Amino acid sequence: MSFLVIDIGNTRLKWGLYAAPRTDSVLQAEGAVYLETIDQLAETDWRHLPAPQGMLGCAVAGQAVRRRVEEQLELWDLLPRWVVSQSAGGGVVNHYEHPARLGSDRWAALVGARSRLLASGPPRPALVVMVGTAVTVDALDAAGHFLGGLILPGFGLMLKALENGTSGLKVPTGEVQDFPRNTSDALMSGGTDAIAGAIERMHRRLVARTGQVPELYMTGGAAVKLVPSLDLPVQQRDHLIFDGLLRLASDLPTVATPLV
Numbered sequence: 001m002s003f004l005v006i007d008i009g010n011t012r013l014k015w016g017l018y019a020a021p022r023t024d025s026v027l028q029a030e031g032a033v034y035l036e037t038i039d040q041l042a043e044t045d046w047r048h049l050p051a052p053q054g055m056l057g058c059a060v061a062g063q064a065v066r067r068r069v070e071e072q073l074e075l076w077d078l079l080p081r082w083v084v085s086q087s088a089g090g091g092v093v094n095h096y097e098h099p100a101r102l103g104s105d106r107w108a109a110l111v112g113a114r115s116r117l118l119a120s121g122p123p124r125p126a127l128v129v130m131v132g133t134a135v136t137v138d139a140l141d142a143a144g145h146f147l148g149g150l151i152l153p154g155f156g157l158m159l160k161a162l163e164n165g166t167s168g169l170k171v172p173t174g175e176v177q178d179f180p181r182n183t184s185d186a187l188m189s190g191g192t193d194a195i196a197g198a199i200e201r202m203h204r205r206l207v208a209r210t211g212q213v214p215e216l217y218m219t220g221g222a223a224v225k226l227v228p229s230l231d232l233p234v235q236q237r238d239h240l241i242f243d244g245l246l247r248l249a250s251d252l253p254t255v256a257t258p259l260v
């Protein structure tokens with residue numbers, strides 16, 4: 001049975017069609033569209049796809065966007081199911097003060113990272129970074145306890161805030177430099193150091209807390225921009241959230257019961 005996973009972020013909708021709702025399942029097709037174009041999915045990306053028998057998604061861009069996607073899903077006869085972050089699941093214990101308020105994409109990324117970590121060796125701590133509209137830096141200990149995490153602006157939001165809040169920063173983005181000597185490079189380097197700095201600080205905290213060096217997983221559209229500037233070994237996984245959704249789907253009862 002082919003299975004559809006969907007990650008609705010605040011900038012793009014990412015989807016993946018897998019052979020089955022299992023973490024070792026083969027990815028058959030995938031795509032990413034900006035939210036402005038999701039009302040055409042049934043006639044574009046999804047038009048010629050084999051009908052999936054099931055789906056599971058995470059959505060953090062609000063109810064209205066989610067409903068627009070559900071209208072596109074009427075192309076097939078399947079029940080839309082959306083993850084709500086739980087207090088425990090997928091091998092992760094969620095120590096957020098209000099577990100359901102943790103972004104479901106963060107939850108899926110944590111579950112995905114934990115399942116990849118356990119599939120690749122002994123249990124260790126992990127740092128799970130999503131570089132998207134916002135950036136999140138989330139800490140897992142060796143037992144799979146989500147200790148907490150950071151939220152900070154993504155590259156786009158940082159640059160937009162500076163452009164809107166000043167008169168002198170309406171310039172194209174430049175390159176990352178150690179000692180930037182023009183406005184464009186200063187902006188790109190400042191944004192990169194802000195995000196890389198947050199990651200390196202949380203990395204140091206997690207080492208101090210656990211006494212072990214964590215695995216660092218990074219995902220998200222802008223991860224590719226950041227990896228070269230990080231002083232830490234990184235596992236860049238574009239499909240980390242998909243991995244988490246498949247793991248959560250494999251735990252679900254096969255009876256189509258809506259999560260929310």
Ligand SMILES: Nc1ncnc2c1ncn2[C@@H]1O[C@H](COP(=O)(O)OP(=O)(O)O)[C@@H](O)[C@H]1O
Pocket residue numbers: 008009010011012013131132133134154155156157219220221222223224225
């Ligand atoms: N190929 C790319 N190279 C660099 N940045 C990208 C690329 N694709 C998307 N981005 C940036 O990443 C962000 C969107 O990534 P994404 O993970 O889809 O975010 P979200 O999950 O918040 O929708 C935007 O800031 C966008 O500018």
Ligand SMILES: CC(C)(COP(=O)(O)O)[C@@H](O)C(=O)NCCC(=O)O
Pocket residue numbers: 008009010011060101102103104105106130132133134135136151
């Ligand atoms: C932090 C986020 C905005 C990240 O969203 P994204 O950048 O992927 O669009 C999203 O995970 C969210 O809305 N979280 C809810 C608040 C929280 O996690 O505390």
Ligand SMILES: [K+]
Pocket residue numbers: 009010105130132220
């Ligand atoms: K995301």
